[in-house]
Amino acid sequence: MVRTYIHDNNNSEDFRSSHDSGVEVTLAQLQKLGVLYYHLTNPKDVETLAQERGYKNQDVVNISLETFQNDESALLNKLNVFYEEHLHDDEEIRYIEEGEGYFDIRDAMANEWIRCYVEHGDLLIVPAGVYHRFTLSHTNFIIARRLFKDEPKWEAHNKSEQVDDSITHRQYLKSIQ
Ligand code: KMT
Ligand code: NI
Numbered sequence: 001m002v003r004t005y006i007h008d009n010n011n012s013e014d015f016r017s018s019h020d021s022g023v024e025v026t027l028a029q030l031q032k033l034g035v036l037y038y039h040l041t042n043p044k045d046v047e048t049l050a051q052e053r054g055y056k057n058q059d060v061v062n063i064s065l066e067t068f069q070n071d072e073s074a075l076l077n078k079l080n081v082f083y084e085e086h087l088h089d090d091e092e093i094r095y096i097e098e099g100e101g102y103f104d105i106r107d108a109m110a111n112e113w114i115r116c117y118v119e120h121g122d123l124l125i126v127p128a129g130v131y132h133r134f135t136l137s138h139t140n141f142i143i144a145r146r147l148f149k150d151e152p153k154w155e156a157h158n159k160s161e162q163v164d165d166s167i168t169h170r171q172y173l174k175s176i177q
Helices: 027-032 043-052 072-082 167-175
Strands: 003-007 020-024 036-039 057-064 092-107 112-119 122-126 132-136 141-148
Touching (some): 027 036, 027 112, 043 141, 057 072, 072 132, 112 122
Antiparallel strands (some): 003 112, 092 112, 092 122
């Protein structure tokens, strides 16, 4: 089941650790940032939700040591990419089928990271324009369904002054005011 809290910002510790500052965040606080949470155990409910919100594309990612032929540095290279602070031009759904991981959502008001521990059945709707990042935990294993709205705009825009100033990010900031 999901657990949400403020990230401790201890960057000398492996990013796959829990980084729990001890300060809990409620799902209502997450919702104020435009991030919606559902716990769904029936995959059919995921399909229904996706249809209701007009999703057209999806894929399933399996990220584990095995995926990278037990080459931990190759896995870490991939995780480093996911862990770059970034945003997308479209809303996206992430549904965890197996394993576990952490989605960090940038609280643009408090300028803090909200860490969302996710495992089987947890579903996050991540709005367009919100900065976020992802990592596995030390179990190094997740299977996640990723749902995309239109043409798969899977492109990530890493944080920069230009992206801060983009229409996508500015519209997002307006939407949470
Ligand atoms: C994202 O948008 O950050 C991702 O898709 C991360 C991988 S999904 C487990
Ligand atoms: Ni992303």
